[in-house]
Amino acid sequence: MEFEQAHGNFLEMHTNDRGGERRGRLLRGHNYAEKLFLQNVWWPLFESLEHLHPEYEVYDWNRKSQFLDFAFLPLNGARFGIECDGYQSHIKDMDRERFSYALNRDTFLTGMGWRLLHFSFDDIQQRPEVCRMLLQLALAPYLARNRAGGEHLLSKEKEVLRLAWQLGRPVRPKDVTDNLQINFRTARKLLVTLSDNGLIKPVASNERVRYYEVSSMRPDQIW
Template identity: 80%
Template structure:
C-alpha cells in the first residue's frame, strides 16, 4: 500500500469512528500541513499510520477541550502529542494571553504523562530530513521492541541502543566498551545479540563486520 492509499484509509477510518464536533474538527483541522507531515516525515520512517490519531481531543486543567494535530499511542502505553506549527498562525497571530496558555497547556499535558513534539511547517516542507531525525530520536527509546520469541531486552542492551540513537551513525564495539565500561569481547557479543534480535544490522567493512547501525522500526514495536 502506498502513502495515498494509506492516508485515504486512515482518514476514512477515523472519520467513521467520530461524530458531532469531534468529527467536524477532524475534517476541518486535518489539512495540507498535517498531511504533508505524514507524507514527508512519518511515512518515510514507518510506512504505516497505525496507532496515530488525527485531531485528538484532550482537556486542560479547566476541562476545556483542545485538539492535538496528532496523538501517537503505541502499545508501550506512552502518549505523544505531535503538533505541526505554522509561523503565521502559531506566532504572529498569538497575543500574550494565548502565548501564556500555550505554554501552560504543554506543561499541564506533560504533567499528565504526555510527551509533546513540535515541528514547524517550514521544516516539514523544506527540511523534512531534520524532522525525521528528530522524530526518530524522540520516539526510538519507546519503540525498541521485544524479540519475536518474547525475550526482553537487558538493561545494558537498552543503553547500547540509546547510544546508537544518540550518535546517529554506525556504532563500533570500542564505543560500547567506553560507554558502559565492558570489555571488547562482551561489547561485540552484545552488538551481535542486538543484531540477531532485529534491532541493529551489521555494516560490512574490511575483514567482516566492524560496526552496526539501527534498523528501521515499525510503530507497533514496544518493549
C-alpha cells in the same frame, strides 16, 4: 498500499468512529499541513498510519478540551503528541497569554506522561529529511522490541540503542563501554543482542564486525 489510499482510509476510519465536536474538529482541523506531515515525514519512514490518531482530544489542568494534531499511541503504552506548527498561527499571531498557555499546556501534558514533538511547517514542506531524522530519533527507543521472543528490551539495551542514535555514526563496543561505564565483554554482548533482534546491523571491517548501524524501524516492531 499507496499513501493517498492509506490516507483516505485513515480519515474515513477516524471520521466514522467519532461524533459531535470530536468529529467536527477532525473535519475542520486535519488540513494541508497535517496531510503534508504524513506524506513527507511519517509515511516515508513507516509506510503505515497504524496507532496514529488525528486531532486527538486531551485535557488541560482545568479539564479544558484541547486537540493535538496527532497522537501516536503504540501498544507499549507510550504516548506521543505531535504538532505541526506554522509560524503565522503559532508565533506571529500569538499574544502573551496564549503563548504562556501553550507552554503550560505542554508542561502539563509532559507531567501526565506525554512526549510532545513539534515540527515547523517550513521544515515539513522544505526540509522533511530533517523531520524524519528527528522523528525516528525520538521514537526509535520506544518502537523496538525483541523480535524473537516479543519481550521488552532491558534497560541497558535501550541505553545502547539511544546511544547509537545519538552518535549519528556506527557505534563501537568502545563507545558503549565509555558511555555506559561497563566492561568490553558486556558491551559487545549488548550489541550482539540488539543485532540478533534486528535493531542494529553489523558492519564488517577486514572480515570482522567492528561497528553497528541502527536499523530502520516500523510500527510492526512495536512491543
